[in-house]
Amino acid sequence: MNDANLVEVFSSVQGEGPYVGATTLFVRFGECDLRCAWCDSAHTWLPARTCRIETARGSAAFRTLPNPVALDAIVEAADILEVERHRFVSLTGGEPLLQPDAVAAVAECLGGRGPRIYLETHGLASVALERVTARVALDVVSMDWKLVSDVRRASDPKGGAAAPFHDEHERFLRAALAGRVGQVFVKVVVTAASEDGELDEVCARIASIAPDTPLVLQPVTPAGSVKERPTAARLLAWTRRCAEQLPDVRLIPQTHPIYDVL
Ligand code: SF4
Incomplete structure (x- = not known):
């Protein structure tokens, strides 16, 4: 596949996770x-x-293309945005792995x-x-670990209970560790609805697979139907609690909402 359904391509800095603040070209x-x-x-x-x-690096001015966007046009956009001046190219979404062939093609073209x-x-x-890592190596994989207290599948019936995500996340982490991935870390967005038992389960699953995997606890930035943040006391308690099972636990909020950058 030589084209992709994209939302945007722009230059900014990473707003979350262990590389927060690093110059990044985003392909969403x-x-x-x-x-x-x-x-x-x-x-x-x-x-x-x-x-x-984006029409020039840091300009926040945009032109519009119809979807799907051809791979050549993605590479041209990256060239115009001076891709080589960034520390990372982030393939993000939406969910990029719904288009694995396009992810692999973009990674092949912009890697190196x-x-x-x-x-x-x-x-x-x-x-x-x-499917992606069979074609191309990825330097960093940031994988979420979703909690049913706040996340549903689009296909879930309204009002019914959401099925847990733990088994699928476990399979994904194992696949990332077995594939051509330079570094993988897990990110959990924690909200006022998050429960101690959910986090205990996440940590136990990671510890049983690869205990050195970094775990980022990301306090929710209120958006959508979430109106409040967890208290500082709960965040610190969760950080201590997770650190009892995993050696590399970090509490890192999103920074792009603070600066109001793209
Ligand atoms: S935050 Fe959740 S719903 Fe929104 S794009 Fe990411 S995975 Fe999808």
Whole structure:
């Protein structure tokens, strides 16, 4: 496949996780099969009709292309945005692994240009990840570990209980560790609805697979139907609690909402 459904391509800095603040060229894919209660990207849930492309690095001015966007046009956009001046190329969404062939094609074209290829994913599509890493190596995989207290699948019946995500995340983590992935870390968005038992289960699963995997606890930025943050006392208690099972636990909030950057 030589084209992709994209929402946007732009230059900014990474707003979350262990590489927060690093210069990053973002390629945001359209469509997502989850419905996180706090999602700040609901415009990415369905395939996008058009893609906006920043016209110069840091300009925040955009031109628009119809979808799907051809691979050549993605590479041209990256060149115009001086891809080689970034530390990372982030393949994000939406959920990029709904388009594994396009993810692999973009990673193949932009890998080796200087920046490290950084995949941001909901961490559930293990078969798609294997399909990507069979074609191309990824430098960093940021995988979410979703909690049923705040996340549902788009296909879940309204009002019914959401099925847990733990088994699928476990398969995904194993696939990332077995594939051509330079570094993988797990990110859990914690909200006022998060429960101690959910986090205990996440840590126990990670500890049983690869205990050195970094775990980022990310306090929710209120958005969507989530109106409040967890208290500082709960955040610190969760950090201590997780650190009893895993050696590398970090409490890192999102920074892009503070600066109001792209
Ligand atoms: S996985 Fe990401 S894009 Fe999809 S609903 Fe959750 S936060 Fe939004």
